[in-house]
Amino acid sequence: MIKLAKFPRDFVWGTATSSYQIEGAVNEDGRTPSIWDTFSKTEGKTYKGHTGDVACDHYHRYKEDVEILKEIGVKAYRFSIAWPRIFPEEGKYNPKGMDFYKKLIDELQKRDIVPAATIYHWDLPQWAYDKGGGWLNRESIKWYVEYATKLFEELGDAIPLWITHNEPWCSSILSYGIGEHAPGHKNYREALIAAHHILLSHGEAVKAFREMNIKGSKIGITLNLTPAYPASEKEEDKLAAQYADGFANRWFLDPIFKGNYPEDMMELYSKIIGEFDFIKEGDLETISVPIDFLGVNYYTRSIVKYDEDSMLKAENVPGPGKRTEMGWEISPESLYDLLKRLDREYTKLPMYITENGAAFKDEVTEDGRVHDDERIEYIKEHLKAAAKFIGEGGNLKGYFVWSLMDNFEWAHGYSKRFGIVYVDYTTQKRILKDSALWYKEVILDDGIED
Numbered sequence: 366m367i368k369l370a371k372f373p374r375d376f377v378w379g380t381a382t383s384s385y386q387i388e389g390a391v392n393e394d395g396r397t398p399s400i401w402d403t404f405s406k407t408e409g410k411t412y413k414g415h416t417g418d419v420a421c422d423h424y425h426r427y428k429e430d431v432e433i434l435k436e437i438g439v440k441a442y443r444f445s446i447a448w449p450r451i452f453p454e455e456g457k458y459n460p461k462g463m464d465f466y467k468k469l470i471d472e473l474q475k476r477d478i479v480p481a482a483t484i485y486h487w488d489l490p491q492w493a494y495d496k497g498g499g500w501l502n503r504e505s506i507k508w509y510v511e512y513a514t515k516l517f518e519e520l521g522d523a524i525p526l527w528i529t530h531n532e533p534w535c536s537s538i539l540s541y542g543i544g545e546h547a548p549g550h551k552n553y554r555e556a557l558i559a560a561h562h563i564l565l566s567h568g569e570a571v572k573a574f575r576e577m578n579i580k581g582s583k584i585g586i587t588l589n590l591t592p593a594y595p596a597s598e599k600e601e602d603k604l605a606a607q608y609a610d611g612f613a614n615r616w617f618l619d620p621i622f623k624g625n626y627p628e629d630m631m632e633l634y635s636k637i638i639g640e641f642d643f644i645k646e647g648d649l650e651t652i653s654v655p656i657d658f659l660g661v662n663y664y665t666r667s668i669v670k671y672d673e674d675s676m677l678k679a680e681n682v683p684g685p686g687k688r689t690e691m692g693w694e695i696s697p698e699s700l701y702d703l704l705k706r707l708d709r710e711y712t713k714l715p716m717y718i719t720e721n722g723a724a725f726k727d728e729v730t731e732d733g734r735v736h737d738d739e740r741i742e743y744i745k746e747h748l749k750a751a752a753k754f755i756g757e758g759g760n761l762k763g764y765f766v767w768s769l770m771d772n773f774e775w776a777h778g779y780s781k782r783f784g785i786v787y788v789d790y791t792t793q794k795r796i797l798k799d800s801a802l803w804y805k806e807v808i809l810d811d812g813i814e815d
């Protein structure tokens with residue numbers, strides 16, 4: 366068998382999840398509601414009113430789930446910590462909430478699996494939202510730094526990879542601007558204020574992390590990045606792609622790596638939101654403090670044509686590729702383009718693909734298995750793109766499949782399955798899909814065979 370793509374021996378093969386999507390136990394051991402508890406219980410916000418009340422019951426089944434990680438043979442496991450378990454009220458630390466993560470990390474360490482912890486994956490404590498709108502309130506930075514510092518104190522060097530935020534674009538634009546995610550606001554000025562405070566909280570947490578000198582641990586941030594392509598060679602379509610790229614990518618990449626917001630987007634946005642009076646002296650220096658790695662969440666690309674009437678002067682047009690159950694075009698070559706662009710224009714730091722994966726119609730067949738060939742194909746094609754980038758000297762250090770297991774897919778509830786492990790929500794039974802068995806072989810071989 367010829368090897369299609371070979372990876373370095375120390376390549377970090379992983380899978381990823383997040384707290385609200387898998388844990389359940391929303392009232393246990395002192396946890397108080399997050400904005401996602403509130404949002405999912407609000408009429409019409411999620412598919413059939415699905416909530417994370419039980420999810421995959423991972424809070425009680427974590428030992429079994431870590432055993433599954435071992436069976437698949439992952440080198441690392443990316444999970445997130447639920448802020449409302451750690452600080453159920455402002456300033457009130459909850460050691461029982463921390464205990465869960467200490468037990469989880471202990472199970473991982475026993476099996477030589479590297480923990481990669483995301484500090485914030487969208488489950489803002491409701492008490493923080495009740496005080497001036499959560500990320501809209503500049504005080505959120507102080508609350509976040511207190512939370513992150515407690516994590517560094519209690520878990521510090523047990524976590525080699527610390528990720529400050531998962532996808533600031535989603536926590537701000539999708540949540541305060543578009544309204545699809547909690548807290549469901551539809552105000553673009555609010556979205557940019559939230560984005561600014563989230564980025565500031567990232568910078569302040571990195572500074573706190575540096576002061577604590579946690580040996581052997583690295584800190585970074587995870588951004589969801591969507592390459593934008595013009596629908597034609599027309600100048601106006603190229604302009605549309607420039608704005609779509611600014612909207613999705615440069616608004617976050619530039620402050621973090623260049624210490625400024627992109628000029629073209631500032632100009633475009635100023636017509637919509639007025640003054641950028643929420644940007645204070647020194648903020649961009651804080652946001653752009655040096656980090657150790659960049660986490661990249663990649664799923665798909667966008668193709669846009671010029672649209673005079675839209676805010677971004679851009680309208681999405683469907684691509685020619687096959688689509689996943691989310692309706693996202695499958696475009697592995699765009700992952701290669703993205704990685705090359707990041708390397709060329711932004712950073713030579715180590716990068717990790719902290720999420721890549723797909724939802725497909727999964728069903729358990731007579732043989733009790735899930736033959737998810739489309740998901741194997743999706744992951745294989747994206748790994749080939751990653752290998753090509755590494756082969757050209759790209760500093761890509763690892764790949765985390767989204768997701769370890771089927772889970773609460775936000776506004777889509779449990780209707781979309783991204784896992785390489787199937788979850789039967791009525792019995793909580795886990796079934797390794799064919800993609801998990803395939804991924805196990807890829808990890809053993811450090812490479813892909815066709």
Ligand SMILES: OC[C@@H]1[C@@H](O)[C@H](O)[C@@H](O)c2[nH]c(CCc3ccccc3)c[n+]21
Nearest residue numbers: 383531532535589662664720767774783
């Ligand atoms: O949608 C699949 C996953 C989520 O389950 C993860 O929690 C989240 O980190 C994540 N980000 C993306 C790409 C950005 C996006 C998120 C939600 C909706 C649309 C696009 C896809 N995913």
